[in-house]
Amino acid sequence: MKASRAFAVTKRVLRDLKNDRRQLALIFIAPLLVISIFGVAFTGNVKDVHVVVVNGDTAVGNSSLSDKIISNFDTSVLNVAYANSESEAVGQVQNGSASAVIVFPANFTQSVAARASGQTSVAKENVTITLLADKSNPNVSDPIIATVNTAVAQTIQGLGRQAPVSVDSSNAIYGANAQFIDFFAPGILCIAVWQLTTLLTLISFVGERTSGTLFRLLASPLKESELVAGYAVAFGIIGTAQSAVLLTASVILFHVTIVGDVLLAFGVIALLAVVSEGLGILLSSFARREAQAIQFLPIVVLPAFLLSGVFWPIQAIPTWLRPVSYLIPVTYAVEAVRSVILRGWGIDKIYPDVIALLIFASVFLSLATLLLRRRE
Amino acid sequence: MKDDVCIRNLEKDFGGFKAINNLSLRVKHGEIYGLLGPNGAGKTTAIKILCGLLRPSSGEAYVLGTKVPDPGMASSVGYMPQELALYRNLTVHENLAFYGEVFGLSKKEIETREQALLKLVDLEASKDVLIDELSGGMQHRISLACTLLHEPQLLFLDEPTVGVDPDLRATFWRYFEGLRDAGITMLITTHYMDEARHCDRIGFMRDGRIIAEGSPQELLELTHTDSLEDAFLAYSRTEGLQ
Ligand SMILES: Nc1ncnc2c1ncn2[C@@H]1O[C@H](COP(=O)(O)OP(=O)(O)OP(=O)(O)O)[C@@H](O)[C@H]1O
Ligand SMILES: [Mg+2]
Numbered sequence: 001m002k003a004s005r006a007f008a009v010t011k012r013v014l015r016d017l018k019n020d021r022r023q024l025a026l027i028f029i030a031p032l033l034v035i036s037i038f039g040v041a042f043t044g045n046v047k048d049v050h051v052v053v054v055n056g057d058t059a060v061g062n063s064s065l066s067d068k069i070i071s072n073f074d075t076s077v078l079n080v081a082y083a084n085s086e087s088e089a090v091g092q093v094q095n096g097s098a099s100a101v102i103v104f105p106a107n108f109t110q111s112v113a114a115r116a117s118g119q120t121s122v123a124k125e126n127v128t129i130t131l132l133a134d135k136s137n138p139n140v141s142d143p144i145i146a147t148v149n150t151a152v153a154q155t156i157q158g159l160g161r162q163a164p165v166s167v168d169s170s171n172a173i174y175g176a177n178a179q180f181i182d183f184f185a186p187g188i189l190c191i192a193v194w195q196l197t198t199l200l201t202l203i204s205f206v207g208e209r210t211s212g213t214l215f216r217l218l219a220s221p222l223k224e225s226e227l228v229a230g231y232a233v234a235f236g237i238i239g240t241a242q243s244a245v246l247l248t249a250s251v252i253l254f255h256v257t258i259v260g261d262v263l264l265a266f267g268v269i270a271l272l273a274v275v276s277e278g279l280g281i282l283l284s285s286f287a288r289r290e291a292q293a294i295q296f297l298p299i300v301v302l303p304a305f306l307l308s309g310v311f312w313p314i315q316a317i318p319t320w321l322r323p324v325s326y327l328i329p330v331t332y333a334v335e336a337v338r339s340v341i342l343r344g345w346g347i348d349k350i351y352p353d354v355i356a357l358l359i360f361a362s363v364f365l366s367l368a369t370l371l372l373r374r375r376e
Numbered sequence: 377m378k379d380d381v382c383i384r385n386l387e388k389d390f391g392g393f394k395a396i397n398n399l400s401l402r403v404k405h406g407e408i409y410g411l412l413g414p415n416g417a418g419k420t421t422a423i424k425i426l427c428g429l430l431r432p433s434s435g436e437a438y439v440l441g442t443k444v445p446d447p448g449m450a451s452s453v454g455y456m457p458q459e460l461a462l463y464r465n466l467t468v469h470e471n472l473a474f475y476g477e478v479f480g481l482s483k484k485e486i487e488t489r490e491q492a493l494l495k496l497v498d499l500e501a502s503k504d505v506l507i508d509e510l511s512g513g514m515q516h517r518i519s520l521a522c523t524l525l526h527e528p529q530l531l532f533l534d535e536p537t538v539g540v541d542p543d544l545r546a547t548f549w550r551y552f553e554g555l556r557d558a559g560i561t562m563l564i565t566t567h568y569m570d571e572a573r574h575c576d577r578i579g580f581m582r583d584g585r586i587i588a589e590g591s592p593q594e595l596l597e598l599t600h601t602d603s604l605e606d607a608f609l610a611y612s613r614t615e616g617l618q
Contacts, residue, residue: 008477012463012470019465019506212459216522219427219455222478223447375431375445 001229005222009230010237013204017238023200027238031192031246038188039181039254049140050079050098052089059109065155066104069129072151077143093134100133100144129167185256186265186338187310189246190272191301193239194330197273198300200238201231201280202293210289224372228281228365232274239273240266259344265337268350271357272333278364279329285371304330309338332356378441380405380530380561381426386435388421388584395421397584398435403563408556410572411565412608413581419565420458421584423532426563427455440530451479454528458535458565460519464508468499468518471507472525479526486525493521496551498544513539520548531555531562537571549574569605578604580611587611 017023057066073080081098083089089101105111111127131148133141149167208214217227243266250256279300287293304310307317308330317325325331336353339345347354381403388396395418403409411419424430425437428445437444440452462471469490476486494500497517499510507515516539523531537545549571552562556576564575572578573592580588580595588595588611592604599610 002480005478005480008474011477012466012474015470016463016465019467210459211464212457212461213463215424215427215429215457215459216455216461216475217478218429219450219453220475220478221447221450221480375429 006226006230010234013234035188048079051100052081052083052092052098054083054086054089054103056106057104057108065109069151069155072154074147077147099140103130181254182257185250186341187334189243190330190333193273194276195301197235197276198280201277202284205281205284206287206290206293225369228369232277235273235277236270240270243269258341260340265340268336275329275360278368281368304328309334329360382438384436387433389433399585406559407576408562410575410578417581418584423534452529454523454531456523456533462507467504469503475522476525497521533564572604
């Protein structure tokens with residue numbers, strides 16, 4: 001393998017792009033449009049969510065801790081109604097008239113007081129407020145959880161002591177301050193790079209086949225591996241540039257939070273671009289014309305869009321479908337990039353995802369090289 | 377002298393269809409060999425086998441003494457595919473530079489050869505024009521320039537003059553003859569029977585094999601015709617009778 005020949009290919013691909021405004025627009029404008037649409041659609045704060053409170057607390061008036069918590073709910077977010085039984089409340093969520101049920105256990109105030117005063121006769125565990133949210137839409141259930149948590153914290157602070165109260169909402173996925181766009185912006189970066197890199201390699205490579213340039217190259221000293229590597233470097237660069245533009249736009253337009261090392265995130269995205277490039281070359285062997293190549297697009301895009309954890313976490317995907325998620329390279333990239341950007345994780349924590357991507361890359365690139373080497 | 381190209385009992389099967397059917401031919405060092413024949417005769421297929429792009433189904437082919445396919449001889453061979461084989465979004469110069477780099481030429485070498493070749497194909501002024509913005513014939517001329525850039529000693533030219541205007545075609549053939557005189561071997565396919573007279577030897581190809589072979593003069597004499605077109609038709613007819 002000779003680097004100068006591979007580099008010649010890289011230069012060629014980049015020049016091709018530079019001279020083609022349409023492709024440039026596809027790479028940079030289209031994902032910007034997508035992220036703007038999602039951003040505008042999802043950044044609006046959730047307002048006026050109907051929740052049903054089932055208050056088993058027997059304390060009334062000023063001494064009632066549950067009422068204090070409820071009065072601390074942010075009323076612009078939560079629209080509170082009451083029900084007498086949990087089943088009645090759950091029924092309201094099921095028929096769609098409410099989004100969550102908040103249950104205060106019987107003797108809530110007393111239990112908290114007992115634990116706070118350190119009585120030994122009571123159990124040590126916290127008193128639990130149960131939150132049954134309609135988890136089908138994290139856009140809604142998330143702010144509910146955040147609001148309830150905030151109210152509980154405020155109330156307890158008001159008491160001036162460490163009170164043993166916890167909210168059981170087994171759906172607390174993001175930090176209380178994270179907005180939904182923070183959650184999906186890293187996913188959009190990955191999806192954009194995945195989709196466009198696969199598409200562009202697929203089309204360029206079908207082009208190499210139909211225009212005859214591939215014949216010229218295969219009859220030249222250029223090795224198949226150099227061709228694949230040259231493309232890989234080019235698309236690694238393009239993918240990084242693309243995600244840099246996208247990320248900058250998301251920060252400027254939607255104030256997406258970046259906690260971690262942006263360069264590490266770009267590294268992961270470049271790796272994803274290489275994986276996508278390998279896939280694009282692989283798929284190109286099965287298409288004779290550009291039009292046939294386009295038909296592969298839904299197969300490449302849809303599963304990744306739905307199953308790689310861009311809009312909802314992998315944990316929200318049915319167990320029987322999850323293995324499919326783990327067969328999609330984007331899943332690992334989304335996980336890693338999100339962890340870096342949102343949680344500030346370093347390579348020491350995301351390395352399993354990086355290794356998975358490296359495996360995908362080596363498998364796809366080797367297969368692509370082998371397929372190119374094959375002679376009819 | 378050793379033959380630069382030697383094909384023996386070559387067959388190429390495309391899923392039951394024999395595109396090359398017991399083809400044997402030799403191209404001597406320093407000659408222009410013209411492969412003539414109707415559409416689908418198997419000319420392109422034969423050249424692709426010689427360039428290592430297709431695998432023979434049976435029989436064998438040697439290029440510069442090496443049995444194909446063998447990637448080792450690529451730098452000594454120039455291949456002009458029947459397709460345009462240029463990057464349409466790249467300028468003339470960017471195409472030439474790319475192929476030059478692939479063949480390991482230095483920047484300096486590319487520059488000097490590019491200048492000479494653009495002069496040959498009469499497109500010096502179009503150096504920075506996108507391929508897409510050139511006329512069909514001009515594109516073809518650039519394709520030839522790309523093939524010649526690394527100064528190969530053996531050329532496989534698949535219809536190098538198609539779509540090129542008569543004036544320039546004459547120039548091309550003068551150039552090919554010049555290359556031959558400098559010791560370069562050429563296997564050229566063409567549909568223009570009139571220009572085939574520039575070849576040292578001609579092979580008439582039909583249904584995947586050679587039906588007649590010889591110098592243009594010999595073929596004319598043997599068929600008692602005065603154009604290669606008629607000569608080919610004469611052979612084609614006798615083939616049909618058999
Ligand atoms: N990849 C392929 N698969 C199946 N058949 C093929 C393939 N390539 C060529 N053929 C067939 O082989 C035959 C010879 O094709 P080839 O391209 O060699 O002809 P040719 O002499 O170059 O014709 P032309 O003058 O039109 O260029 C044709 O009948 C063609 O249909
Ligand atoms: Mg042909």
